[in-house]
Amino acid sequence: MSGNTFGTIFRVTTFGESHGPGLGGIVDGCPAGIKLDEAIIQKALDRRKPGQGYGATSRKEDDKVSLLSGVFQGKTTGTPIGFFVANTNQRSGDYSRLKDIYRPGHGDYTYDAKYGFRDYRGGGRSSGRETVARVAAGAIAQQVLARQSIRVMAYTVELGGIPARETILDQIETRPFFAADPDMVAAWEERIDTVRKQGDTLGGIVEIRVQGVPAGLGEPVFDKLDACLAQGVMSVGAVKGVSVGAGFEAARMLGSENNDPLSPEGFLSNHAGGILAGISSGQDILVRAAIKPIPSIARKQRTIDRTNQEQTICIGGRHDICAIPRVVPVLKAMVALTLTDMLLRHRAGA
């Protein structure tokens, strides 16, 4: 298995680095006849791109996608779909001071430990920028899911320790932060402002909800639907926790509280998050992701260099203060990719 490929039947391979010529991917295994053009992918990319939104990096990229193959007359042909997004605003000089120094919390130390090679121009493959390719692939997956009336939504339920009070699902996509609760936006913006002035960063929690999933998707062991969703979501940078349904709360409940009773009209609650024994139950799938604070902070920190000498760093450059909201479309994409793969596996009887 290559570390750059995700999925078994609907497979996505991504390539590229944040300071190279660009990023792209290949989606292989997409059925023929699915409606697809650059505009559909672009719409998803525009929701993730840098340089926009509160607390976002000031790096300005258009993230303009080119479709290279696998589409004819607005429909997929069944052959590999290739796409590319150019980098246009790298400013790699920002990183020359960090050439031999490891940033705490980022991939600098572990990449050097793995490869024994240091491409110090930004995060490279570990950069949040790699997620541009996932969002493009996820937009293709969502076209497949839409044909089955399966809809993936993602929204922010907590930011900087301040939780949303309620979840209002309509118009999430047009709200700042993809906020579950529009009344929380002002408090979240204020929290970001305070933390930014301190040279610091923060995290949050994103919920992904999938409606319209038929009962029966997923494998009984190992490739359980919840296991595959957790892998897809956890594979995104800055994600440090994944829960399904009641998640960690289930550990504090009694069986009588946690079970979702069945009735002829359907389940009476959804603590399971739409998955039982690794297989979808037909209820909404509910996944949450814990997003850590952005590691590149403008405060003095202790670290070491490549020769193990003690150093202090204070990181400048263009960084997000919080990965939310830009990570929201990425998590949506990873859930869409996982479900599309499971749907096609189910159909193939594989």
Ligand SMILES: Cc1cc2nc3c(=O)[nH]c(=O)nc-3n(C[C@H](O)[C@H](O)[C@H](O)COP(=O)(O)O)c2cc1C
């Ligand atoms: C959409 C997105 C944007 C991000 N922006 C930044 C950033 O501006 N600066 C930074 O240091 N890390 C940023 N990160 C986080 C790092 O990429 C991430 O912490 C790093 O890859 C290490 O991975 P880990 O947090 O999973 O251990 C971002 C992540 C995502 C998903």
Ligand SMILES: C=C(O[C@@H]1CC(C(=O)O)=C[C@@H](OP(=O)(O)O)[C@H]1O)C(=O)O
């Ligand atoms: C460019 C993007 O986000 C980048 C994610 C990122 C990181 O370390 O994860 C660090 C910054 O990179 P750079 O210093 O190269 O601009 C962000 O701007 C993007 O998401 O498109």
